[in-house]
Amino acid sequence: MEYVKFGATGLEVSRICLGCMTYGDPNRGTHEWSLNEEMSRPLIRQAIELGINFFDTANTYSNGSSEEIVGRAIKDFARRDDIVLATKVFNRMRPGPNGAGLSRKAIFDEIDNSLRRLGTDYVDLYQIHRLDHTTPIEETLEALHDIVKAGKARYIGASSMYAWQFAKAIYTSRLNGWTQFVSMQNHLNLLYREEEREMLPFCQDQKIAVIPWSPLARGRLTRDWDETTARSETDEFGKTLYTQAMEADRRIVEAVGTIAKARGVPRAQIATAWILQKSPVTAPIIGASKPGHLTDAVASLAIKLTPDEIEALEQPYIPHRVAGFK
Template sequence: MEYRTLGRSGCAVSTLTLGTMTFGNETDEEGSHAQLDRFLEVGGTLVDTADVYTAGASEEIIGRWLAKQPSGVRERVVLATKGRFPMGEGPNGVGLSRRHLADALEGSLRRLGVDTVDLYQVHAHDPWTPIDETLRFLDDAVGAGKIHYVGLSNFTGWQLQRAVDVAEHRGWSVPVTLQPQYNLLVREIEWEIVPAAQANGLGLLPWSPLGGGWLTGKYRRDEEPTGATRLGDDPNRGMEAYGRRSTVERTWDVVDAVRGVAEARGCSMPQVALAWLVDRPAVTSVILGARTLEQLEDNLGAADLHLSDEETARLDAASDPAPPDYPYGELGVDQRSRKIGGGR
């Protein structure tokens, strides 16, 4: 396992993160604990959860696992969770207000059985709450010893920049990470969000690195998804989601490219997709979301895998999202260049 700092902080974390959204839902407690055991055994450190994962059950399962560990294990685990979405009824039971986040953080600490969360992330932007209120609460929580670092999740580029600017101006704790969706099929964050993260020293913690299973090779052209896959579990929703992505030729170009690199390498398609993502600019750690220990075991095979320049170029070309001409494409790039006589 390799390690990088958590954004511009001094906290080192493994380049692969154990995501726990399946805990208590698709993965029972015994299987969840087996994943945690194996992840630590191979040198993994960063464990990511959220209060809304299985209505709090994910945090509780992690808490019970931590409680039975020998002395020193908690110090090895870098624990991350999130708050923002509703865990109960009422108009104040959601969002990034001081009132809701105070309840959300206390609930997470209780379920996890800890006094401090290493990384507390706001799960998404809240248009109702001034960012000053959110950031002041987070800074107070850092000062109280309940949080070590602040992170963002699902923020756009301008929202990220606004949060950093306000925190720096006020002298509050500045976010160190951003958790976005990012994979070979979803690269649009490279147009604006990745540059914003790089400019401000935020490390990326990508979720859905395998594109909801598409980058594992389990889906085929014109074949209806069946059980034991994320789309196959719910035939109606699955076929709708399959139809949206399967009709885009770029999807199959990417899948074919990943398969080609994997076959030439003698490794699995998930390992190739994960290795590509781990080495993208600004990425600190990639979040794995396995249902079973066997899936996790295969994903962990990417821990020390690095693709060649030629393999990376092949995947880049197949997955290029072809940005619109303006402002991200050729015209926009030309506008921002220092060419003499450029511009329109």
């Protein structure tokens, strides 16, 4: 395993982050494809044994049960101090007023709920899952600052938004002497590269960690174009992401397959190697529902794509509308 600094911070994280949306009670929330605790625990243990120290979940994943499963597994399989644990806040957790969003009340309530489910006194990274357009950014940022000063989170991060919105948030924190976002969790893979226009250059300039979600495009980059899985057939959010440029996307998927065949490795290793070589990516967030998903992710660290291979993978891409947030 390789370890790198987390943006401009002194925190060290594995170059592979395990995304924990896969782990949760399939009867809670909207992820009917998620793995229950009995099936999840061996994969979390395998990740730790492979040297992965960075785990990303969210309060909303399987209505809180992902946090519960991850928290218990980390307690059983690792020392808490050795783990970099990240979770998120924003999406609805209960009906009625104040059950979602980034108000001071919602943030203070949800950090305590997440800590209880995770079974820990603090999270290493507390992230806003999306922007709350109904709450002043100053209210959100000051609340996050207070969470850090209370010792409930070590760092704060953000997820998918426009680069100008991210810049505004960081400037507002600096202006007021509040804790600043140190990371951006954004949508980036071979089938969706719009983040290369503004967000990635901004993060590189500001030394902000980049931890992309869906680096394998919900698995589309790992299999034949027409092949489906139980998750792809039931993942309603995933169905909204990759329908804009089907012919161009198909050619990219075929290019991944061609290079993987020539190298004698699974396609997932090629797609992951591409994003690992994309500056300024810190650690892609990999979902794993099978042991091979983890071994492929780690093996991808040893693959260095040539300029010709990168050109073959990138050449078919055409511009896309923003996908993954509003």
